[in-house]
Each structure stands twice: as C-alpha cells, then as structure tokens.
Amino acid sequence: MRANFIFSEVWIGLRRNLTMTIAVIVTVAVGMALLGVGMMINSQVSKLTGFWTDKVELSVYLCTKNAPFEPCKNKGTVTQEEKASLKQTIEALPDVERVQFENQAEAYKHFQETESNRTLLSVTKAEDMPESFRVKLKDPDKAEAVAASLKGQPGVSNVVNERDLLESVFGFMDKLRYMALGIAALMLFAAILLIGNTVRLSAYNRRRETGIMRLVGASNIYIQLPFVMEGLIAGLIGGVLSGVILIIVKVFIFESIQTYMAAPLGWDTVAGVITATMAIGVLICVLASFVTLRRYLRV
C-alpha cells in the first residue's frame, strides 16, 4: 500500500467537495465544543457539590424586634431563656455535630462582606440583623428532619437549609448542561448526515476511479481508505477547532465566574475534556464515512 497515493486521493477528494468539507468541519467543531462545555459544566458541578456538601449548615434564625416571620409576630425579640433552652435542645439532637451562635454584630459583619447591593448596605443597621445558631450536622441528608423539629420552637423565626440555596444554583447549572448536551446531540446528528452526503458526493465524483480500481482487483480497504481518511481529516480539523473554542470558553467564561465558585475548574480537566471530545468527533466522522460508504460504494 502506498501512502502518497492514498494521500493524494484524499487531498483531491477534500478539495473537490470543499464547501461540504467546510460544513462538516464547522458542524463537528460546534457540536464537539457544546459537548465539551456540557462536560465542563458537569465536572464543575460535581466539584462544587463536593466542596459545599462539607460546609453546609442549618441556619436557625431567631426573632428580632420587627421580624416579619409568622412565629415571631407579637412576641418581640427572642429572650435569653429562650436562647439558652434552644441551645440545649439543639445540642441534644443526635444528628448535630456542633452548634455555633452568631450574634448581631457578627451577622452584620458577615452581611457587609458578602452583600454587594449598596443601597441595601447603607440602610441596613446591625440591629436589623437576626441572631442565629449555625448548626453543623453529622449527616447533611438529615437536614430536613432537623429543620422541621426546630421550626416550631419558641423564639425561632425561620430555619434555612443552606443546601436549598445551593440547589437552586446547581439546578440552573444542570439546565445549562442539559441544554448544551441537547444541542450537541443535534449537531452531531447533523454532522453525521453531512458526512454521509459528503461521502456520497465524493463516491459519485470518483466513480470512474473506484470502478477501475474494483476491476483491476484493488482490495476493498484500498478503495475505501481515501473516503474514510477524508472523514477522519475533517473530523480532526473540526476537533482542533472545538478544542480552541473550549479553551476560549474556559478562559472567558469559567475563569470569570470562578470568583463565585469556590472550586475552580483546572486546566487538567479542560485538557481531558478536549481530548475526549476530539476522540468522539473523529470516531463519529470515521464511523459515519464507513457506514455511508457501504451504501454508495459497491466493492
């Protein structure tokens, strides 16, 4: 088998169907990039989940003077006795690992650190901040039950499972991921059809050559290889482009939201994702060429 013969055939084939080749490359690039983004979101979410699950706490907020919560109505600020008995109750619960009290000054400091809304910052005073117990659980999955048992206690305004807050963020990322994966699947489908069409065109363009090759006894692989190589090269170029897109996505999107994400996505993950998407892209292109070849090229 002569390599330069095959390569000149491949080159001729790609050039003859230049527009189709470009269409294949672009579709593969976009499809693979979306697949890669889906995978990157995926690993970002699992990283974040792992990071936050260790830190999740229940916040048991106590009544303040003008607290709008139903249990605090007409009762005023929580009393010292209520606080003491509440602390005992919480500590007595079997699932609780430790309890920490946060007073108004600490809460205000915390608030000032995390809140970015200036108007809200300027009108909020330390007295407005609720006191709270920060409850760390042995098993984060028991949070619902513990929250329910504490909700009715005197002096408690509200119990917030911080995990619920995170879940809404994760839910949003999940939606993004499914959208990216869904579009990627559509693009891959389009890429397969396009490759099929390209192979059909180039089989038609080269019917003289392949007919003669068949007649003089060229082996099937020799006849088919140039077509499969066309698919492979188009897939490879598309894969490289998708790699470039993924690097751009990492630098401009993931890097910029990392300020809010305590667990940043590393370059090793990105490299893994790029390798995986390129491999999938090339594999799909080669398979699609091979399958359509069987239909349009008699051997």
Next chain:
Amino acid sequence: MIHFDNVTKVYTNQNRPALDHVSVDVDKGEFVFLVGPSGSGKSTFLRLVLKEERPNSGSIHVAGKDLSKLSNFKVPHLRRRIGCVFQDFRLLPNKNVYENVAFALEVIGKPRRFIRKVVPEVIELVGLEGKAHRMPEELSGGEQQRVAMARAFVNRPMILLADEPTGNIDPATSIGIMKVLDRINRTGTTVLMATHDAAIVDSMRKRVVELEDGKIVRDQSRGVYGQAY
C-alpha cells in the same frame, strides 16, 4: 479455465432469466467469441465470471476456484487474474497513457520499480510506443482502446474479458485491436470476447459460442458469426 455448470441467472424484478441453464467450458489459452443479439446474456456471462453477480443456481469455476465458495474478501484477488476491456474504454481522463496503465498496478500495491519496468513493455506490446505521455483525449478511439488493453494486460492476467471492444471503433481500426488481442492470446492468456461484429468473428475463425435468450444455441470451434444478422 472458465467452467459454467448449469448456470441460471435471474435478475430481480425480471421474469425471464438472463442466463438459462448454461453449461460451457473454456480451456486455458483458448480464444472464444461470445455472440448473440443484445439482451441474449453475453454481458451477464462476463459479469458472472468477474463475480460481479451471483448465479441463482449452478456452479461457476474460474481459474480453478469455485466462485460460490470464494469470500467477498478474496474477490479482488480473483479480479487480479482477470483483465477487462470495455466498449467505452473507461480510461481516467486526467491521467496520461503511462499513468492510466500504471494505475492498475499502483492500486494493487505493486512496487514502483516493477511498475517502471513493465508499463513501457506493455505499452509497446499494444503498439503505442512513443505515446506514453499523451492524454486520452489526444488519442483516437482505437488508440484509447489499446491503452485499455494495456491496462487490462499489464498485470499478466490468466483471462482477458473483452465486452464489445470494437463497438465504438471503425472496422479498419478494429483489425488492429484484434491483432493486439490475438497477440495477448498467444502469450497463453485465455481471451473471452463478447461481440456483435460479424466481420471480425468470420475473419478470426476462432471458437464461437452463441447465446439467444439466455441459452446456448451454438458452440462451434473455428466458427463464423452466423447468418441471422
């Protein structure tokens, strides 16, 4: 060399068989004309020899191989032992004479040194010396057919199949083509030629197998074309 035993071929969607219980034997080194009107089964016969089609019943042996037992994987190897020439030449228009002939060897993976040696020899054998670098469009029909014959013969096949090789060529030029076929036959290659050309068949005085409606109606050594046409 070619052995048909009770071969029947019916194409799908057709009621009438293209070949109907055909039995024929062609020995090594023979020159056989396959004659008969259009649709009598000549081309089907040639396609069956190449295993481009499979018979519905009966068995075919070519070059000592039972074609029904030959796996698809091995069909290319069968075809390397069979050369083919057609009415429409089937040359590659973007390759010159030398490249067209060399193509047949390149695609079966022959080494370049071998190709450089044998291609000029074959070009000379078919009488095209000095025209190796012409493009097909610069050649006459007869010359193009000589290129096709050179390509068919360059791999020294055991069998040469010719499907109306003189169909597109004027009678005077046809004689030259027949001389080349005869020369190829003399090297020991079995030649099987399907044709309509009565003058050629009559002048060559070779074995004639006549087909009509898929049946062999005549098998005559040193025969003539017949009177009906």
